[in-house]
Amino acid sequence: MEVIDIIKPENQVFSKTCLMTDANLSYCPGCGHGTAHNLAMEVIDEMGIVEDTIGVAPVGCSVLAYDFMNIDITQAAHGRAPALATAISRTWPNKYVFTYQGDGDLAAIGTAETIHACNRGENIVIIFVNNGIYGMTGGQMAPTTLPGMRTSTSPFGREIETMGSPLKITELIANLPGTYYVTRQAVHTHKHVRKAKKAIKTAFTNTRLKKGLSFVEIVSNCNSGWKMDPNDSNIWMEENMFPYFPLGDIKVKGKLKQLS
Amino acid sequence: MSELRLMKGNEALAEATIRAGADAYFGYPITPQSEVIEYLMTQRPEKRTGMLVLQAESEIAAINMVYGAASTGKRAMTSSSSPGISLKLEGISYLAGAELPAVIVNVVRGGPGLGTIQPSQADYFQSVKGGGHGDYRLYVLAPASVQEMADFVDDAFEIAFKYRAPVLILSDGLIGQMMEKVVLKDQKDRMPDEEIIEKYGNWATTGKKGRERNIVTSLDLQPEKMEARVHRLLKKYEQMEKEDLRYEKIDCDDAQYLIVAYGSSARISQKAVQLGREKGIKVGLLRPITLFPFPKQPLFELANQVKGILSVELNAGQMVEDVKLAVNCKIPVAHFGRTGGIIHTPEEILEALEQKIIKNGSN
Numbered sequence: 001m002e003v004i005d006i007i008k009p010e011n012q013v014f015s016k017t018c019l020m021t022d023a024n025l026s027y028c029p030g031c032g033h034g035t036a037h038n039l040a041m042e043v044i045d046e047m048g049i050v051e052d053t054i055g056v057a058p059v060g061c062s063v064l065a066y067d068f069m070n071i072d073i074t075q076a077a078h079g080r081a082p083a084l085a086t087a088i089s090r091t092w093p094n095k096y097v098f099t100y101q102g103d104g105d106l107a108a109i110g111t112a113e114t115i116h117a118c119n120r121g122e123n124i125v126i127i128f129v130n131n132g133i134y135g136m137t138g139g140q141m142a143p144t145t146l147p148g149m150r151t152s153t154s155p156f157g158r159e160i161e162t163m164g165s166p167l168k169i170t171e172l173i174a175n176l177p178g179t180y181y182v183t184r185q186a187v188h189t190h191k192h193v194r195k196a197k198k199a200i201k202t203a204f205t206n207t208r209l210k211k212g213l214s215f216v217e218i219v220s221n222c223n224s225g226w227k228m229d230p231n232d233s234n235i236w237m238e239e240n241m242f243p244y245f246p247l248g249d250i251k252v253k254g255k256l257k258q259l260s
Numbered sequence: 261m262s263e264l265r266l267m268k269g270n271e272a273l274a275e276a277t278i279r280a281g282a283d284a285y286f287g288y289p290i291t292p293q294s295e296v297i298e299y300l301m302t303q304r305p306e307k308r309t310g311m312l313v314l315q316a317e318s319e320i321a322a323i324n325m326v327y328g329a330a331s332t333g334k335r336a337m338t339s340s341s342s343p344g345i346s347l348k349l350e351g352i353s354y355l356a357g358a359e360l361p362a363v364i365v366n367v368v369r370g371g372p373g374l375g376t377i378q379p380s381q382a383d384y385f386q387s388v389k390g391g392g393h394g395d396y397r398l399y400v401l402a403p404a405s406v407q408e409m410a411d412f413v414d415d416a417f418e419i420a421f422k423y424r425a426p427v428l429i430l431s432d433g434l435i436g437q438m439m440e441k442v443v444l445k446d447q448k449d450r451m452p453d454e455e456i457i458e459k460y461g462n463w464a465t466t467g468k469k470g471r472e473r474n475i476v477t478s479l480d481l482q483p484e485k486m487e488a489r490v491h492r493l494l495k496k497y498e499q500m501e502k503e504d505l506r507y508e509k510i511d512c513d514d515a516q517y518l519i520v521a522y523g524s525s526a527r528i529s530q531k532a533v534q535l536g537r538e539k540g541i542k543v544g545l546l547r548p549i550t551l552f553p554f555p556k557q558p559l560f561e562l563a564n565q566v567k568g569i570l571s572v573e574l575n576a577g578q579m580v581e582d583v584k585l586a587v588n589c590k591i592p593v594a595h596f597g598r599t600g601g602i603i604h605t606p607e608e609i610l611e612a613l614e615q616k617i618i619k620n621g622s623n
Contacts, residue, residue, distance in 0.1 A: 084328030
């Protein structure tokens with residue numbers, strides 16, 4: 001029996017969204033970026049909003065997001081995606097505008113753009129993939145690198161006294177009146193993928209309802225940068241990243257949730 | 261209806277931006293150009309034409325907002341002064357690399373560093389030689405009057421969209437701050453969204469509808485593709501030189517000596533030419549209106565006629581290098597400039613011409 005004989009509409013339980021291209025992902029095997037891309041594209045596809053969606057890609061591992069996301073997309077300078085998204089959203093108020101950014105892009109070089117776009121309450125979606133390291137440039141320390149974590153620029157582990165603490169940018173922007181929906185998710189298990197997708201859908205729905213800024217952090221792994229195999233990196237993420245960056249909604253409908 | 265008003269250069273530029281049918285302005289206050297955003301805010305452009313005016317958190321954010329709006333085919337502008345333009349250079353390089361149309365205004369003050377808030381032309385190199393990283397040029401318009409501050413806005417947008425490239429209006433603190441009469445053009449309609457989608461649908465990221473996706477980026481990791489991009493830019497610059505070079509010749513027909521000056525220096529040099537002619541010195545003025553492309557050919561031709569050239573600038577000697585290149589060292593070329601925010605007088609300029617060019621045996 002040929003494969004084609006098995007894949008019949010009545011047997012099909014899943015199909016790839018047409019908003020992901022057929023290009024080979026440039027991400028390392030095991031990396032969460034591909035799943036995060038896919039979720040965003042599935043949501044846009046299912047909501048039927050691709051004709052009105054404009055994405056903004058960052059600098060970092062996902063600089064080539066436009067190779068994989070089959071939508072209109074502009075690639076920003078390092079950290080400036082929220083500034084681009086601000087202008088696009090303001091000049092096209094009925095469009096769905098989102099940025100897709102990593103931790104270096106969003107929480108280091110682009111901190112000002114992030115905070116001020118959030119503070120102005122721009123009607124955009126920010127998808128923030130936090131893996132605690134600079135993957136693209138080869139594993140340097142990020143603003144979200146955990147204390148004691150070894151990277152190529154913190155070879156003896158991140159020292160809090162000289163390098164500061166990991167920046168909880170998501171909690172920080174949740175405290176700004178301009179943010180409407182702030183949540184932290186993960187994509188390393190089926191359960192987490194479903195939750196993350198729901199969060200991204202909520203975020204884009206907020207844009208439709210002109211509710212203002214929705215911020216979806218995805219805590220993810222960087223097995224290459226962390227120098228682990230993919231499974232180990234996910235276990236390490238659960239044991240080390242999640243306690244510092246706890247998952248769940250932080251702000252819903254403009255109201256801060258009581259953190260446990 | 262066109263309208264005669266008495267305005268500051270910065271205000272005239274701001275009013276002309278609304279009238280040019282611009283879609284958006286993003287700015288950050290800095291002396292001596294803060295009147296641009298202040299004036300725009302008083303005008304409620306969102307009510308007059310639907311134009312967006314937004315005060316950004318920094319010059320960096322402002323230029324990247326321009327990048328965002330430009331990537332969707334909107335007519336967007338930012339303005340600043342020298343230190344702020346230094347901050348915008350990253351974004352300007354990206355605009356050039358991604359081939360996006362935008363207008364940037366620099367109301368130049370003295371530098372380096374925080375320098376001074378007084379007028380200067382010390383950003384010539386930065387404006388015409390790149391400034392930001394990479395192989396790119398800006399089309400640079402240098403207004404010499406409040407009238408040109410107003411007129412050049414629409415011209416700049418036309419050029420920006422003709423070439424899909426960033427255009428710089430290089431003004432200075434004198435032109436920005438002084439008041440003159442100005443004739444303002446009629447209000448142009450802003451382009452409706454549907455028209456933008458139709459007209460710029462082959463490149464602008466307005467949402468993938470009835471076509472393949474559009475990607476705006478300055479990144480090409482494949483060397484051959486990146487080189488092709490650079491060559492595409494070079495072609496644009498060659499075309500600019502052929503089709504959109506602008507300059508003005510004053511009293512050049514019988515000139516034995518030539519002053520080259522742009523912007524406020526050109527205004528003052530015009531008076532120096534007058535004073536010189538009253539003394540019997542046959543001096544003319546060539547005013548580059550575009551600094552890139554630079555009027556190389558007109559200068560080369562004048563070098564067969566005049567005995568020497570004085571490049572008059574409010575800096576320590578920048579444009580003089582391009583003048584020397586243009587005349588291929590056939591005749592003596594000297595520089596006269598004041599810095600620190602001091603503005604040369606016509607008498608000083610004439611004296612410099614006599615001392616540096618006429619006396620030095622350039623006959």
